[in-house]
Amino acid sequence: MSGRRPTAAAVLAAAALSLGACGGGSDSGTTVASPGSQKTVVVQSHNGAFDPEAIYQAAAPEVVTIRSILPGGGPTLLGGGGGGSQAEGSGFVISSDGEIATAAHVVTDAQSGGGAPIHAAKEVYAQFADRNQVAAKIVGYDPQADVALLKVDPNGLDLHPLQLGNSDTVRTGESVAAIGSPFLQEQSLSVGIVSATDRSIPSLTDFQIEGGIQTDASINPGNSGGPLLDADGRVIGVNEQINTTSGGNEGVAFAVPIGLVKRSLDQLRANGSVKYAYIGVTTQTLYPQLAGRLGLPVDTGALVTKVIKGAPADSAGIQAGTQQVEFQGLRATAGGDVIVAVDGHKIVGETDLPELIAQHDPGDTVTLEIIRDGKTQNVDVKLGERPQTGH
Numbered sequence: 001m002s003g004r005r006p007t008a009a010a011v012l013a014a015a016a017l018s019l020g021a022c023g024g025g026s027d028s029g030t031t032v033a034s035p036g037s038q039k040t041v042v043v044q045s046h047n048g049a050f051d052p053e054a055i056y057q058a059a060a061p062e063v064v065t066i067r068s069i070l071p072g073g074g075p076t077l078l079g080g081g082g083g084g085s086q087a088e089g090s091g092f093v094i095s096s097d098g099e100i101a102t103a104a105h106v107v108t109d110a111q112s113g114g115g116a117p118i119h120a121a122k123e124v125y126a127q128f129a130d131r132n133q134v135a136a137k138i139v140g141y142d143p144q145a146d147v148a149l150l151k152v153d154p155n156g157l158d159l160h161p162l163q164l165g166n167s168d169t170v171r172t173g174e175s176v177a178a179i180g181s182p183f184l185q186e187q188s189l190s191v192g193i194v195s196a197t198d199r200s201i202p203s204l205t206d207f208q209i210e211g212g213i214q215t216d217a218s219i220n221p222g223n224s225g226g227p228l229l230d231a232d233g234r235v236i237g238v239n240e241q242i243n244t245t246s247g248g249n250e251g252v253a254f255a256v257p258i259g260l261v262k263r264s265l266d267q268l269r270a271n272g273s274v275k276y277a278y279i280g281v282t283t284q285t286l287y288p289q290l291a292g293r294l295g296l297p298v299d300t301g302a303l304v305t306k307v308i309k310g311a312p313a314d315s316a317g318i319q320a321g322t323q324q325v326e327f328q329g330l331r332a333t334a335g336g337d338v339i340v341a342v343d344g345h346k347i348v349g350e351t352d353l354p355e356l357i358a359q360h361d362p363g364d365t366v367t368l369e370i371i372r373d374g375k376t377q378n379v380d381v382k383l384g385e386r387p388q389t390g391h
Contacts, residue, residue: 043059043232050175050231055177056177059179059227059229059233060189062160062161063091063187064092064100064126064127065127065186066100066124067126067133068087068107068121069085070085070086070087070108070122071109087106088106088222089102089105089223089226090106090180090181090224090239091106091126092235093160094161094164094265095159095161096161097154098151099151100152101148101238102147102148102224102238103147103240103256104141104147105146105204107121107150108121108141110143110146112204112241120138120141124138126150127186129186129187132157134157135152139269139272140271140274142273143205144264144276145203145209145261145264146203146209147238147265149268163232163234164261165234165235165236166236166258167258170230170257171197174230175191175193175230175231176191176229178190178219178227178229179227180225180239181222182223185222190219192215193216195252196213197214198210198355199254201240206388207386209256210358211351212240212255213236215253216252219253224240224241238255239254239255240256275362276362277357277358277361277362277383277385278312278383278384279383280314281311282304283302283304283305284333285350286298286300286301287299289327290327290332293327293332294332294334295374296371297374298340298371300348301371302340302353303332303333303336306320311384312381313381315382316379318339318370320333320337321335321336321337322336337370338370338371339369340370340376341368341369342357342366342367342369343366344369360383362385366381367380367381368380
């Protein structure tokens with residue numbers, strides 16, 4: 001059976017390689033630096049065409065290899081005792097002040113899917129293309145989006161941050177490049193296309209990361225935390241996971257969209273942690289044929305199959321279905337509310353509801369348009385803060 005695997009490379013005390021421990025979002029976050037405040041990477045392409053060499057020459061110097069000492073026994077990365085197991089991934093410079101973005105699972109012992117307590121690495125080092133290797137401080141990490149923010153002392157380093165793009169404009173079929181350290185091979189380039197957008201991928205908690213970018217660019221263990229770049233060399237995602245049966249690249253890889261990454265980085269910089277809005281429902285996607293079978297007056301929406309006790313949706317009176325209906329080889333839960341819109345934005349795909357909720361902050365109030373007993377009504381829900389576990 002295939003499975004999605006995180007793509008950090010773990011280096012155990014015996015130096016064996018293995019896969020390391022490893023929300024929808026929008027571009028509502030701010031960019032890392034204001035225009036003109038620092039020199040950023042610019043790609044000089046030829047006639048506007050996708051130019052992997054130009055992208056690599058411009059961006060690769062700002063992509064770093066991240067080496068982490070995780071809790072446990074054994075020697076440290078730079079010698080001495082009392083350290084732990086080692087993990088290696090990738091990251092990239094986002095400010096001339098020494099900020100580096102990477103994946104949370106590269107600098108923690110977190111596992112995909114959550115459940116266990118997460119511990120930060122005891123030591124983290126960033127190795128640059130010019131062979132400088134310096135200590136990095138973990139400013140904070142976000143297990144919900146699998147994003148971490150690091151800080152290094154910029155003195156003596158020539159830093160030119162990568163530009164962060166707009167994941168809302170990413171289109172299936174466009175060419176992309178990935179730079180990172182797969183299987184400990186630093187500064188490696190691979191190219192491909194965007195295979196799909198709006199994918200739902202596992203986070204380091206019980207919740208999903210929505211709006212994920214699927215690519216066939218070759219991504220392997222060690223690529224985690226590295227940038228997925230568009231034709232202009234702008235970061236549109238952070239490389240995250242692979243779908244594999246063999247443990248290696250099989251042409252199905254995933255990146256966290258840069259819109260969600262920006263939001264995470266902004267809060268990590270300000271608070272050291274990130275909060276997400278929470279509504280507290282489990283839903284099933286409605287489509288025209290199923291709607292017809294259930295006798296509903298709408299073709300699309302989200303069937304409410306479960307309401308978490310005490311969650312915001314429960315407090316607002318949202319009702320889950322209790323009737324099990326077999327249709328087209330699937331089992332649908334009927335008889336409950338159907339959420340058809342959030343603040344006027346229609347629910348069509350399976351990721352629409354969580355992505356729309358993720359655009360808000362805890363404490364915000366949203367208006368849900370629902371179908372109940374065949375009639376349309378509006379329900380206001382005051383959103384809570386998403387927990388690390390549960391739905």
